[in-house]
Amino acid sequence: MIRVKVPATSANIGPGFDALGIALNLHNSFSFEEIPEGLEIIGCDDRYKNKNNLVYISMLKTLDKIGYKVKGIKITMDTNIPVSRGLGSSAACILGGVMGANGLAGNPLSKDEILNIATEMEGHPDNIAPALYGGMVVSVMEMGKVYFDKVNVAKGIKFVALVPDFSISTKKARNVLPTAVPYDDAVYNVGRVSILISALSNGRFDLLEYAVEDRLHQSYRGKLIPYFKDIIHVSKRLGAYGTYLSGAGPTIVGIIDNDNSNYTMGIKDYFNSIGLDWDIKELKLDLTGAVIERIK
Structure with missing residues (x-):
């Protein structure tokens, strides 16, 4: 079984539109387990317990890129990030799915490759980058690739x-x-x-x-x-x-x-x-x- 823990994020921080984001100590956790067949999703609203689940979609897309196949999958979710509230809930689900797939396949992807795959799915890196690397991150996209750097934030x-x-x-x-x-x-x-x-x-x-x-x-x-x-x-x-x-x-x-x-x-x-x-x-x-x- 693979378990992924992803923090909430807060993007922009005012003027840093689509470029700045911070990771916060509020988390979603996702567990992935291969099963003989089918799809089982536990721990979320009934409307998300199907093949349209964002975590599942992100996992399948990543497995396809890696070339790793599963017969069935069980996903257990423990979600604390509010949905559609501007705290990176979709980025957390996407990143959880990408990292879960990578873990199931034996971790063939580097962290930077995970960043680019997850950003491709999300559309922009301002939530994905801090969720993956933590802290405050400034990020931009150029020709489909994410360039980023962590910014030290003083204590207090x-x-x-x-x-x-x-x-x-x-x-x-x-x-x-x-x-x-x-x-x-x-x-x-x-x-x-x-x-x-x-x-x-x-x-x-x-x-x-x-x-x-x-x-x-x-x-x-x-x-x-x-x-x-x-x-x-x-x-x-x-x-x-x-x-x-x-x-x-x-x-x-x-x-x-x-x-x-x-x-x-x-x-x-x-x-x-x-x-x-x-x-x-x-x-x-x-x-x-x-x-x-x-x-x-």
Whole structure:
């Protein structure tokens, strides 16, 4: 039996649109076991217990690339990453399937090959790369290949995910974006993403308030989320260094000091006052990334 553990991810971090992502210590686990025939999937909603399961699809595509065949497969899932909330649930499923297939076949693929195969399935590497390598990762694609580097993040902060009780599909979140942006907005984001990486690397967390600002996607996607601007304002008042839309949303993430003991309770009180039943998760960076083990 092969077991794969994959962390949640938060992409963009404000201005790093489709290029930046972090891994967080919230995980999905997937176990793969060859059986004499058929398909058995345990631990997920009934609607996903079939051949359209993303983990299964990713596993089959990878096995086909490797040239390894199985008669039947049993997949057991333990999922903690909210689905369609901007925390990399699809990337976790894809990566889990790719790594599971590689494990069943005896690990013929390198980590970089896994990255490229999973990114091909996902369409972009901003969630896949940090999920695989852990920490904060900057990544780009060139001629179908992913180029990436890990970014050191100074100690002293944690990430509070404010997870709504509704989902937004990535397709819908993409459709609200303009087909072109003003030159000034592009220049604005270049500056912000540069200072974001510098501030996180050097521990200049006081700069994050400005560094997470963005003009390429957050103002458009924020309109899909009730109280988006108000939550950003309240988050700042409660001491967050910076607050941004995670991936395509609708999850919002506040970056706070490790010693900030007021933020989570304060944001919970605010949600109660306006009738929002959102989940609040205090998270740390996952510096390891996805791991695989063989269980006898």
